[in-house]
Amino acid sequence: MSPRARDGLGRRLAWFVALWVAGVVALGVAAAALRAVLAL
Structure with missing residues (x-):
């Protein structure tokens, strides 16, 4: 595997993880907000 290909794969993996x-995190925030609204 060439270094450039590996670099591209690493960048894609980093984007996927990010x-x-x-x-x-967005799901957690949405769930917390929903719970706060329902608790009112």
């Missing part, structure tokens, strides 16, 4: 984490 987006996944952002999605999980």
Whole structure:
């Protein structure tokens, strides 16, 4: 595997992980907000 290909793969993996984490955090925030609204 060439270094350039590996670099591209690493960048894609980093983006995937970053987006996944952002999605999980957004879900957590949305769930907390929903719970706060329902608790009112």
